[in-house]
Amino acid sequence: MNILVVGATGSVGRLVVKEALRRGHVVRAMVRSQAKARQLPPEAEPVIADVTCPEKLAKAVENVGAIIFTLGSDGQGKAGAENIDYGGVRNVLRALGPREVRIALMTSIGVTNRDSSYNRSTEAHDWKRRSERLVRASGMPYTIVRPGWFDYNKPDECRLVFLQGDKRHAGNPTDGVIARQQIAQVLVQSVTSEAARRKTFELVAVKGAAQENLEPLFGALEADPEGSLDGVHDASNMAVEDEPARVKEYFKMF
16 A cells, blocks of 8 residues: 655654555655655655645645554644644645545544643644544544553553543553554554544553454444544534634535
8 A cells, every 4th residue: 555654753653654664565754854854764755745834735645545644743832733733634634635545543542631731731632633523524434543651561561452432531651551663553554454444542552462463453443423523432522613613614624
C-alpha cells in the first residue's frame, strides 16, 4: 500500500515510517523542511508540506491508499491545538476531495475529558476530539487510536489491551501506558485490517508478552455507530449545537 505519514519525524511518526517500510509498504513522509527530510530513512519518499498550508497539500496526498496521522501541537497552546491537531486533519481531508483512502488517526487517551486542567489551559483534548469527528464524518474507512502514556511501560509490560469509551481520566500514567514502538505497530497494521474499520479505542499495555496477531484485538472491538460523530460509548459532553460556528460549518460539508 502507498501510505502517507503525517507527522513523520515526530517521536511516534518516525517509528510509523520505519514500521511501514519494514512491512513492505511504500511510504511518503510529510515533513516541513529539507532539514527534517534528512532525518528520514532513505527508502521513504519525503514531501515538503505543512498541514497549516492547505494550498500545498495536493502533492502530498496524490495517489496514496492510506494516511496515518501522528501530528501533534504539544506546547503550542490553544492556537496550536486548533491549527495543527484539528486544522491539520481538516486540511488533509479537504485536499483529498472525493477520493477514498484508509485513515489511521492517533489522538490521546482521555480525549473526552473536558474538565481537566490540561484541557482547560490548552483545549488540546477538545481539538483532538474534533479531529476524530472530522474523520468519522468524512465517510472514509478509518481507525482511531487513543494511546496511553508514551514509554512509561516497564520492560515486561508489552501485552496490548484495547479499551473503549475513554473512561480513564486520572491525567497521569495510571490511565495506562504504552511503548511508542507498539503504537506505531498498531497504527500501521490497522490500515490493512478489515476488522479495524470504523473502530475507536484506547491503547495501553499491561504485564505480559506482546501479541503477534492483532486481528483478534481489532475484531473484539465494537464499531462506532453509523452516522455518529463520536466513538462508541463516548461521553455525550460535547454537543454539536454548542460548537464554534467555524467547526459546525465544516461538518456541513460532509
